Amino acid sequence: MELNESIVALKALAQDTRLALYxxxxxxxPEGLPVGELAARLHVPDSTLSAHLRVLRTAGLVRDERRGRVIQCRADFARMDALLAYLTENCCAGAIACAVPVPCKPLPTHGAERHETLPRTRQRR
Structure with missing residues (x-):
């Protein structure tokens, strides 16, 4: 990820509703959620949600897919990992005590999809 891409992504997340949405x-x-469910959970009008989704989509953080009459939105985990890697590049000046970020690995569960971010161990001295 380049500097300008990271700035766009961070600007997209620098708003309370968009951060909650993300x-x-x-x-x-990985399955994501339908737009209607997102609007209901966040208690925002459809038009407001649409504007927020557009910003996140432009930043490359969110993807969507039409499934009949439903638009399913999901986080782009590869883009999220790229942003985190950019932010932590050369962490602690490359000291061995600083752990390398572990990429996000969405884990499927029975019947529904679930996401789990693996813990990141960090030792500061």
């Missing part, structure tokens, strides 16, 4: 999509895992 966190919901990350928690939902």
């Amino acid at each position: 966190r919901l999509l990350v928690q939902a895992g």
Whole structure:
């Protein structure tokens, strides 16, 4: 990820509704959530949600797919990992005590998809 791409992504997340929206999509895992459910959970009008989704989509953080009459949105985990890697590149000046970020690995569960971010161990001295 380049500097300008990271700035666009961070600007997209630097708003309370968009950050809450993105966190919901990350928690939902690779299957994502329908737009209607996102609007209901966040208590925002459809037009407001649409504007927020557009910003996240432009930043490359969210993808959507039409399934009949339903639009299913999901977080782009590869893009999220790229942003985190960019932010932590050369962490602690490359000290061995600083752990390398572990990529996000969505884990499927029975019947529904679930997302789990693996813990990142970090030792500061």
